[in-house]
Structures are given as C-alpha cells and as structure tokens.
Amino acid sequence: MDTKLFEEVDRYIGDLLAPEDKALTESLQSMQEEGMPSISVTANQGKFLQVMATLCRASSILELGTLGGYSTIWMARALPENGRLITIEVDPHHASVAAKNIARAGVSGKVEIRVGSAFDILPAMIDKGEGPFDLVFIDADKPPYAEYFQFALQLSRPGTLLICDNVIREGRVLDAGSTDDRVKGVRRFNKMLSETPGVRAIIVPTVGVKEFDGMALAVVL
Numbered sequence: 001m002d003t004k005l006f007e008e009v010d011r012y013i014g015d016l017l018a019p020e021d022k023a024l025t026e027s028l029q030s031m032q033e034e035g036m037p038s039i040s041v042t043a044n045q046g047k048f049l050q051v052m053a054t055l056c057r058a059s060s061i062l063e064l065g066t067l068g069g070y071s072t073i074w075m076a077r078a079l080p081e082n083g084r085l086i087t088i089e090v091d092p093h094h095a096s097v098a099a100k101n102i103a104r105a106g107v108s109g110k111v112e113i114r115v116g117s118a119f120d121i122l123p124a125m126i127d128k129g130e131g132p133f134d135l136v137f138i139d140a141d142k143p144p145y146a147e148y149f150q151f152a153l154q155l156s157r158p159g160t161l162l163i164c165d166n167v168i169r170e171g172r173v174l175d176a177g178s179t180d181d182r183v184k185g186v187r188r189f190n191k192m193l194s195e196t197p198g199v200r201a202i203i204v205p206t207v208g209v210k211e212f213d214g215m216a217l218a219v220v221l
C-alpha cells in the first residue's frame with residue numbers, strides 16, 4: 001500500500017472540504033498539551049459524521065467516547081438550533097478537557113457530557129425511556145462494542161443511523177486467532193452486526209492520515 005499517497009489524498013480532500021477552524025485545531029492542541037492519546041477521528045471523518053448527521057436531519061445525537069470533544073464538535077455543528085447531543089465519557093480528565101473545547105467551539109448549549117462508563121449509563125438511559133436518537137456514534141472501548149450496539153438499538157427508532165468506528169483495525173480483524181481484546185471485540189461486533197435482523201448495514205473501509213481502519217454503518221429498518 002502506498003500510505004504516502006493515501007495521506008496526500010486525505011489532505012487534498014480535507015483542504016477542499018473539511019478545513020478545521022481555530023476551535024477544532026485548538027481542541028487537538030489541547031489534547032496534546034494534556035497528554036491525551038491522539039485517537040480522535042480525522043478532520044475528514046469528522047466532516048463525514050457531519051454529513052451523515054445532516055443526511056438524517058439529526059436533531060438528537062448520542063456519542064459513546066468523547067475524548068477531547070473533537071468528533072462531538074463536528075457533529076454538534078450539524079444540529080439545528082434546538083438540537084441536542086449527549087456524549088458519554090468514562091475518564092473525568094477527558095471530559096473536562098472536552099467541556100472546554102466544546103465551549104470554545106460555541107456548541108456547549110447543545111451538548112451534554114455524561115461522565116461514567118457507557119456500560120452503566122446506556123442501560124440507565126433505556127430504563128428512563130430516553131431517546132430515540134436520530135444518530136448514534138459508537139467510539140468508546142472496543143471489547144463491548146456488541147453490547148453497546150444492542151443498547152444503542154434500544155435507544156433508536158426506524159431510520160436511526162448507527163456508526164461504529166475502528167472495526168477493521170489495519171486488517172487485523174481478519175485474524176481469527178488474535179489475542180488482542182480490541183480485535184476480538186470488533187470481530188465479535190462485526191459478526192453480530194451481520195446476524196442482527198432489522199438493520200441494513202455495511203462496513204466502509206477508511207484510509208488516510210491515520211491507520212487503515214473502517215466504520216460500520218447500520219440503519220434501523
């Protein structure tokens with residue numbers, strides 16, 4: 001694979017269609033300064049999420065895995081004035097950095113950060129009758145992706161779009177004998193997705209400035 005060419009093409013697309021404003025570049029800078037991992041979606045992927053939110057005319061979005069709020073900002077910017085995005089983050093330090101970034105981007109009025117594990121927060125949301133959401137973006141820890149997806153389905157309605165990031169993992173997902181918990185988690189998720197009735201789904205490979213990976217897209221029928 002010519003990774004240099006993939007990177008150049010990704011930058012070409014980004015320069016044309018996904019330029020970052022000051023708030024987005026400062027979000028990435030703040031994460032670096034705070035010693036957080038560099039695992040946000042790329043600018044083009046952020047714009048992709050924004051286009052998807054626009055396509056489903058989303059006024060309610062649920063995100064699992066906030067980190068520094070980079071993907072949150074991209075998606076929140078697609079919301080109408082009365083739109084709402086709930087983002088779940090287990091790490092309080094990540095959540096506090098994200099809160100500042102989201103405020104700097106001018107979207108804090110639309111965004112609520114819930115601090116805690118998605119594994120606890122999602123069942124509580126289902127019990128409380130929250131949702132349905134128009135768009136769900138799953139980007140938290142990989143081992144329980146299958147469970148997160150099943151919870152998310154219970155917070156959905158026909159037409160809800162569910163997007164799950166990092167399900168190809170540089171092709172390591174092909175290795176049935178992998179001992180990596182993240183690979184095992186997404187392999188289990190991908191198989192479950194293929195067997196889930198009531199959704200129309202596909203995995204879109206992603207390649208560019210970050211490693212070769214893939215996003216699963218599923219629409220509730």
Ligand SMILES: C[S@@+](CC[C@H](N)C(=O)[O-])C[C@H]1O[C@@H](n2cnc3c(N)ncnc32)[C@H](O)[C@@H]1O
Nearest residue numbers: 040041065067070071089090117118139140141
């Ligand atoms: C890949 S990062 C999210 C990146 C972010 N969506 C973006 O693109 O800007 C994953 C985040 O999920 C968080 N996380 C890990 N386990 C979690 C859990 N059980 N519940 C909620 N968040 C979790 C991590 O702390 C990390 O901040």
